[in-house]
Amino acid sequence: MAKIVILGAGLGGLVAAFEIRKTLDRKHEVAVISESDYYQFVPSNPWVLVGWRDREEITIDLAKPLRKRGIELIVGKAEKVDPPAKCVHMPDGSKVDYDYLVIATGPELAYDEIEGVGPSAHTQSVCHIDHAEDAAKAFEAFCEKPGPMVIGATQGASCFGPAYETAMIIETELRKRKIRDRVPITFVTPEPYIGHLGLDGVGDTKGLLESEMRDRHIKWVTNARIVRAEAGKVIAEEVNDDGSVKETHEIASDYSMFLPPFRGVAAVRDVEGLSNPRGFILTDEHQQNPTYPEIFGIGVCIAIPPVGKTPVPVGVPKTGFMIESMVEATARNIAQMIKGEKPDHRASWNAVCLADFGDGGVAFIAQPQIPPRNVNWSASGGWVHLAKVGFEKYFLHKLRTGQSETFYENAALSLLKTHKLKGVERG
Known part of the structure; x- marks a missing residue:
C-alpha cells in the first residue's frame, strides 16, 4: 500500500487528488494538505472586485467532496518539505509521511519585493478571495469619488490574463455606473508588448488586445518596471531593449491593482535539489x-524557463488546460511507479484560455503553449464572456458534487467543436 500526499488544494492540487484517487486502487491512501478548509475559484476574483460575485458563490467547502472520493483532508500550512525523510513538517510539530508527494502549492505572492505594492500597502489584488473582497470595498469607495486608475502586473509576474481581465471588467462596470468619463485608466506591464501574455503572444492577441484597449480608451506602458507605489501615484520605469531606462513615469492613481512577482512558497524554498533560487519546483518531462x-x-509552483529574453523579467503562465495535462501525466506515472515500472507519461502543455472583459473577451489556443506551435489561434467576441460564465458554473458544480473529470479539457473540446478548429489534440 502506498500513501500519496498532495500539497496544495488549488486548481492543480484538487484535480490531482481526484485524478490520482480515480487512477489508483482503493487500497492506496490519498491525502491533501491545504492551508484552508475551502477551495476558491480564483478566475472569478475580478468579478468579486466589481461586485458581480460574492465569496459564497465562488468558494467550496473541501471536506464533503474529498470525503466522498475517499480522500483525506489535512488542514494546515506546511512548514517544510523534508525529502530525505519523505515527510512534510507541520507548524504544530507533527509530520505527514508520504511515499509519493505531489507539490501543487501555487506561488507565494512576493509583494514585499516592490515598495508600496500589495493589499497591506497601496495597491489592490485579485490573487486571493480575501484580497478581492478588500479590493471590492476599496472600489466602492473609489466610485463615490472617481479619479485616475492604474491596473497591471509587476516585473516577475507569471500570469497576465487576470490583469487584462481586471482592467476591462472595471472599465465595463464604470460605464454601467455612468462614471467612466471621470476615470482615466492606464495599464502598466513588464510585457514587451500588449498581448505578449508571457507566451510571446498567441495568434493575434497583440492586435486584439491593443484594439480592445484603444476602443476602451485605456492607455498603456509596456517594458515597465514598477519602482514603487505610493498613496495617489505609481512610479514606473519604462526600459529600452538593453535594459536601460527610457523614461520614468509618475502616474496619478486613486485606485491601483497589480499582479505581484511570484516565488515558491517557504515550505519548498531553499530545499537543495528540490527548487530553483526563486523557490519553484524543478521537474523533468514526467x-x-x-x-x-x-x-x-x-501547476504554477514549477520552474519553467521564460519563452524568450525580455528587457523586464516576464514569467510563463501555467494555464488550467496545461495544469490538467500535468495532473494526468503525474497520476499515471505514480501508478506506474507503484507497479515497479518506469514512468513514461508526459504532459502536453497546451493552452486553451478564455479572458473575460465583462461584456466580451478574447479566447486563444496554443498547442503547445511554448512556441513554435502547431496551433496558434485567437478570437474575440461577446461569446467569450458567456463561455467564461458557463465554465465557472460547470466547474464549481462538478467540484461541489465531488465529480472527477478533466474540467478544462471538456470545456476546451466544446469550444473547439463550436469553432470547428482542426488539428487540435486532446489535452
Whole structure:
C-alpha cells in the first residue's frame, strides 16, 4: 500500500487528488494538505472586485467532496518539505509521511519585493478571495469619488490574463455606473508588448488586445518596471531593449491593482535539489523532480524557463488546460511507479484560455503553449464572456458534487467543436 500526499488544494492540487484517487486502487491512501478548509475559484476574483460575485458563490467547502472520493483532508500550512525523510513538517510539530508527494502549492505572492505594492500597502489584488473582497470595498469607495486608475502586473509576474481581465471588467462596470468619463485608466506591464501574455503572444492577441484597449480608451506602458507605489501615484520605469531606462513615469492613481512577482512558497524554498533560487519546483518531462523521483510538481509552483529574453523579467503562465495535462501525466506515472515500472507519461502543455472583459473577451489556443506551435489561434467576441460564465458554473458544480473529470479539457473540446478548429489534440 502506498500513501500519496498532495500539497496544495488549488486548481492543480484538487484535480490531482481526484485524478490520482480515480487512477489508483482503493487500497492506496490519498491525502491533501491545504492551508484552508475551502477551495476558491480564483478566475472569478475580478468579478468579486466589481461586485458581480460574492465569496459564497465562488468558494467550496473541501471536506464533503474529498470525503466522498475517499480522500483525506489535512488542514494546515506546511512548514517544510523534508525529502530525505519523505515527510512534510507541520507548524504544530507533527509530520505527514508520504511515499509519493505531489507539490501543487501555487506561488507565494512576493509583494514585499516592490515598495508600496500589495493589499497591506497601496495597491489592490485579485490573487486571493480575501484580497478581492478588500479590493471590492476599496472600489466602492473609489466610485463615490472617481479619479485616475492604474491596473497591471509587476516585473516577475507569471500570469497576465487576470490583469487584462481586471482592467476591462472595471472599465465595463464604470460605464454601467455612468462614471467612466471621470476615470482615466492606464495599464502598466513588464510585457514587451500588449498581448505578449508571457507566451510571446498567441495568434493575434497583440492586435486584439491593443484594439480592445484603444476602443476602451485605456492607455498603456509596456517594458515597465514598477519602482514603487505610493498613496495617489505609481512610479514606473519604462526600459529600452538593453535594459536601460527610457523614461520614468509618475502616474496619478486613486485606485491601483497589480499582479505581484511570484516565488515558491517557504515550505519548498531553499530545499537543495528540490527548487530553483526563486523557490519553484524543478521537474523533468514526467513532472518528476530529478533529485527526488518520488516527488512530482504541477501547476504554477514549477520552474519553467521564460519563452524568450525580455528587457523586464516576464514569467510563463501555467494555464488550467496545461495544469490538467500535468495532473494526468503525474497520476499515471505514480501508478506506474507503484507497479515497479518506469514512468513514461508526459504532459502536453497546451493552452486553451478564455479572458473575460465583462461584456466580451478574447479566447486563444496554443498547442503547445511554448512556441513554435502547431496551433496558434485567437478570437474575440461577446461569446467569450458567456463561455467564461458557463465554465465557472460547470466547474464549481462538478467540484461541489465531488465529480472527477478533466474540467478544462471538456470545456476546451466544446469550444473547439463550436469553432470547428482542426488539428487540435486532446489535452
